[in-house]
Amino acid sequence: QVQLAESGGGLAQAGDSLRLSCAISGGAVSNHAMGWFRQAPGMEREFVAFISYNGAVTRYADSVKGRFTISRDDVKDIVYLQMNDLASEDTALYFCAARQGFIREDPTAQHYWGRGTQVTVSG
Numbered sequence: 001q002v003q004l005a006e007s008g009g010g011l012a013q014a015g016d017s018l019r020l021s022c023a024i025s026g027g028a029v030s031n032h033a034m035g036w037f038r039q040a041p042g043m044e045r046e047f048v049a050f051i052s053y054n055g056a057v058t059r060y061a062d063s064v065k066g067r068f069t070i071s072r073d074d075v076k077d078i079v080y081l082q083m084n085d086l087a088s089e090d091t092a093l094y095f096c097a098a099r100q101g102f103i104r105e106d107p108t109a110q111h112y113w114g115r116g117t118q119v120t121v122s123g
């Protein structure tokens with residue numbers, strides 16, 4: 001059974017950077033398209049970024065393009081989300097997701113989810 005565990009969230013000031021990590025167990029990042037989603041209070045869960053199973057393709061939400069970078073370490077089986085120039089609008093619970101097959105931005109199309117890590121940006 002694939003399990004995902006996020007870490008790296010916390011409090012930040014506007015303009016700061018944070019790096020989120022997602023460790024996979026029971027599977028390998030090289031076998032899954034891996035992504036990040038976020039959900040703010042009272043809002044729908046939304047797509048943030050995705051990386052294909054082979055790392056060749058990345059995709060970002062318009063709201064984070066140029067500020068966030070998704071990457072992966074196939075040896076450690078970890079996916080990262082580097083978040084730069086954070087803004088208050090980035091405040092949300094961030095979830096790691098994995099799916100077998102190709103990238104899908106639809107939250108309902110993911111096969112596995114982590115429990116989330118909170119990111120709070122002030123200022």
